[in-house]
Every structure is written in structure tokens, then in C-alpha cells.
Amino acid sequence: GAGVSQSPSNKVTEKGKDVELRCDPISGHTALYWYRQSLGQGLEFLIYFQGNSAPDKSGLPSDRFSAERTGGSVSTLTIQRTQQEDSAVYLCASSPDRGNTEAFFGQGTRLTVV
């Protein structure tokens, strides 16, 4: 597609359930990022994939969070045993491998844990 695509756009889940959020980056972009946007907290970096390198997981808030990127394209962010504090908008972005360049963002997935 023309831009970064995320699904679902909204997700309501019960506390304790697992959720999977999907990101389709722009074709040909080698870098993929996940961020979390909480009310009043700005954008929090979660995880970063660059080509075939091991992902940078330094931003993941707990071991309940994990992500994978299959075939260097689609990525899935998984949150296990969701908690109410996980409620946020999860944003995915991708960028071409040109260094120091802009990131292109998807519309995000709004996760609500009840």
C-alpha cells in the first residue's frame, strides 16, 4: 500500500487477555518502529527492527511485551496478560535505510483494557 497500515484500528480487551497488533510498513522500508502514545505522556519508543539485525528491544516496558517481524516486512506486537495501564495508542512507523531520515507513521491502534 501507499502508507503504513495498522490493524485493528481499535481494540477493547479484558484485563488478563493477550492481544496482537499488526503493522504493514511501506514496501521497501527496512526499518520498523513501534511506539506507544499515552494520554499526556508523548511518544514512548518500544522496539526497533532494522533489516535482518537483531531488534532493539530496549524500550519494551515489561516481558509481557514482545514483537516480531516476519520476512522483513509485517510486524506483530504482542501484549500478554494485558493490564489497564497498557491502554494507549500503539503506533507503528517505518523508514527507508538512508540514515537520519524521517519516519512514516500509521494511524495507530487504540487499545483499551477494561
Next chain:
Amino acid sequence: GNSVTQMEGPVTLSEEAFLTINCTYTATGYPSLFWYVQYPGEGLQLLLKATKADDKGSNKGFEATYRKETTSFHLEKGSVQVSDSAVYFCALPLNSGNTPLVFGKGTRLSVIA
């Protein structure tokens, strides 16, 4: 890694007023600097960028100049419109190379007619 500090809002202006949103950064070297905008109900999109010192990025009447002396990248617009109401984020790469962007906390701008 690099970091950014952004003026916190909210900012409320009347239409045609002058806008400044302050952004200062701490960085190794001279990374590219960015302003992103998030309109209500929409995703983040790049507003403008500057790739080296003294560069001026501009778009949609907004401008920001990369000032290495003051490590600043303030966003300005001479005459805001209601349609400029949004949240504005200053950003730069966390480290050199193709690394995640680190963002300021965002400044919510409301422009009233």
C-alpha cells in the same frame, strides 16, 4: 542518546496570531531535526525537517531553523488558522544513523476564530 525538550502546552491563540513553540535538543554531532504534527483523529505526519546546522525547514507556512549555537529548533508561524489546531512534536534520532526518533512530549495548539 540524544534528547529533546519541548515547550508544553496547551497553547490557545486567536486566528492570525503569531505562533512559537520552543524546542531545544541535546545531541552528539548534528543530527537531522524534525517537527511532526498530529491533527485531531489522525496519525502523526511530518511537518518539516532540517538536515544540517543553519538549515530552515518550512511547510504550510510553518518554519523552523536549525540553530546549533543555541541547540534549538523552534517552530514558528506568522499567522495561524483554525485548521492549524493540532498537537505538534519536535523530534530527532536517538543516535546517529538510522535509529528511532525520540520525541518531545507534544504541544497542543488550539486556534479560535
